[in-house]
Amino acid sequence: MTTTADYLVEGMTCGHCVMSVTEELTALEGVQHVEVDLRPGAASTVTVSSDAPIDPDAVRAAVGEAGYSLSDPRP
Amino acid sequence: MTTTADYLVEGMTCGHCVMSVTEELTALEGVQHVEVDLRPGAASTVTVSSDAPIDPDAVRAAVGEAGYSLSDPRP
Known part of the structure; x- marks a missing residue:
């Protein structure tokens, strides 16, 4: 399964x-596939x-390790 | 000496x-130092x-090898 x-990743x-x-992200245990929808100047999915x-x-x-940060979800 | x-490099x-x-650029024979003034969204010097x-x-x-292109000088 x-x-x-x-x-959402910034930067x-x-x-x-x-x-x-x-x-x-691929280095994390259990991760099979990573796909990025790059949006320069905005948050990428x-x-x-x-x-x-x-x-x-x-x-x-992991995202921080790469030098970027997750978008915090808005309440 | x-x-x-x-x-000017685009992209x-x-x-x-x-x-x-x-x-x-550093790999080119004779090059001692390379400095980049990064300007995202414009040409970098x-x-x-x-x-x-x-x-x-x-x-x-060399710039093309890295995946970018020189800005053509305007006449």
């Missing part, structure tokens, strides 16, 4: 940014597919 | 782009310092 989750501007984020739900804190940490 | 030359948006261009003048065609090729 595959679980997918979408995250990604080019293909190198996509590579960095994809590399960090990053879709993480995994065989079990991934802890959002782990995703936040 | 050090020669410096400025080039650079982030630190990864700076790294790519710097790596390619790339300053190449070398011990002798560098062939602009070699600079153009």
Whole structure:
């Protein structure tokens, strides 16, 4: 079974940014696939597919490791 | 003696782009130092310092190798 989750990531501007984020997220245990809808100048949508739900804190940490940050959800 | 030359490079948006261009230009024979004034959304100024003048065609090729292009000078 595959679980997918979408995250909004700030500050990604080019293909190198996509590579960095994809590399960090793919390294998380259980992650099968990462897809990025790059939107330079806005938040990019990053879709993480995994065989079990991934802890959002782990995703936040991996995105931070790549040098970017998750968009905080608005209340 | 050090020669410096400025080039305008299109399409650079982030630190990864700076790294790519710097790596390619630093690999050119005679280049001592590369400095980039990053301007996302506009042309970035790339300053190449070398011990002798560098062939602009070699600079153009190196920038292209990194995935970017020189701004053509306007007449």
